[in-house]
Amino acid sequence: MIPTARRAAPGAEALPAGTGYAPCHHGEILQGVFLDAEGRRCAGLVTLPLAGPGSHAEFVRRPGTAPGTLTAVPPDRTKAARAAALAVAHCAREAGLPASGGELTLTGDIPVGLGMGSSTSDVIATVRAVADSYRLTLGPEVIARLAVRAESACDPLMLDGRPVLFAQREGRVLEVLGPALPRLVVVGCALGGGAPVDTLAQPLGEASDADVRDFERLRALLRRAVATGDAGLLGQVATASARRGQRTLRHPEFDALTGLARRTGAVGVQIAHSGAVAGVLFDPAVPGWRHRVRGCLRALDAHGIPATHTFTTTTSEILHGPAHRGGRRPTGSDTCRRPARLPAL
Known part of the structure; x- marks a missing residue:
């Protein structure tokens, strides 16, 4: 059992400032409707980790002020502001201190609207910063619960990076699939010219019994791929999931992307199910993979699909293109703060 919180040394409560960080991801490997241990249907997903971009938060408590007097910079980060208020209430109870207001400052370099978990990253960084200001460390289960309350659904960015099937609307792990994903080289790209996607506007749809059976079959295949380190099998699962997502997202480049993946010897493609970021896997x-990657980059360019960067799943190594560029994200709406900065995310 992971402890809910730990207290620092006596007297540390006098320091009201705290910091927090959370990473992003590169979209989903698998997303659908699955059965939990009790046989109940749950929306779930498995994300593809990405080292580099992330959200940084600083929270300065103002003891003696009303709990509702919270300010956020930039002021548009409404989900993060909700998370700060929820985290203050929780942490004040844990620390045995009165709840108070404070100032939240967010910086980061995650492109928004591409399906990389930018809002969840903001929310988790905020919760961690608030907890740090109270000199507490919250467990991932608590962070997940607060994140779901703040934004209705969240990605598993509060966890340790192991591949998990995560119920994003409930903030809980349905299954730990294994210790690590098979090693893959991912050629990242952005569909639709990198235009942001309003994730809240995406229709949910109702899964049929046949859909659930299909999702459970893909879940079993992904479990086997992780257990055996089978990159090819993971690629099959990711491609099948991306093809199902295409029914809703309708990316005009989908056929071109899957076609060039076949021609260049890739094991598959993955596409964010709530955005435009994609990867050729x-x-x-397999001998000659570097040559295949170079061929993929040329093919993406020929089809007018902007390449972003190439990275591996098992290390933080970036093989082509910078993972991110530093700096504060500009202001704007929660779903459209800025378009992707291309060719590098």
Whole structure:
């Protein structure tokens, strides 16, 4: 059992400022409707980790002020502001201190609207910063619960990076699939010219019994891929999930992307199910993969699909293109703060 919180040394409560960080991801490998341990249907997803971009938060408590007097910079981060208020209430109870107002400052370099978990990253960084200001460390279950309350659904960015099937609307792990994903080389790209996607406007749809059976089959295949380190099998699952997502997202480049993946010897493609970020997946155990990656980059360029960067799933190594550029994200709406900065995310 992971402890809910830990207290720092006596007297640390006099320091009201705290900081927090959370990473992003590169869209989903699998997303759908699955059965939990009790046989109940749950929306769930498995994300593709990405080292580099992230959200940084600083929270300065103002003891003696009303709990509702919270300010956020930039002021548009409404989900993060809700998370700060929820975290203040929780942490004040844990620390045995009165709840108070404070000032939240967010900085980061995650492109918004591409399906990389930018809002969840903001929310988790905020919760961690608030907890740090109270000299507490919250467990991932508590962070997930607060994140779902703040934004209705969240990605599993509060966890340790192991591949999990995560119920994003409930903030809980349905299954730990294994210790690590198979090693892949991912050629990242942005569909639709990198235009942001309003994730809240995406229709949910109702899964049929046949849909659930299909999702459970893909879940079993992904479990096997992780257990055996089978990059090819993971690629099949990711492509099948991306194809199902295409029914809703209708990316005009989808056929071109899957076609060039086949021609260049990729094991599959993955596409964010609530955005435009995508990846062409290669098995680095196959001889000549570097040549295949170069061919993929040329093919993406020929089809007018902007390449972003190439990275591996098992290390933070970026093989082509910078992972991110520093700086504060500009202001704007929660879903459209800025378009993707291309060719590098």
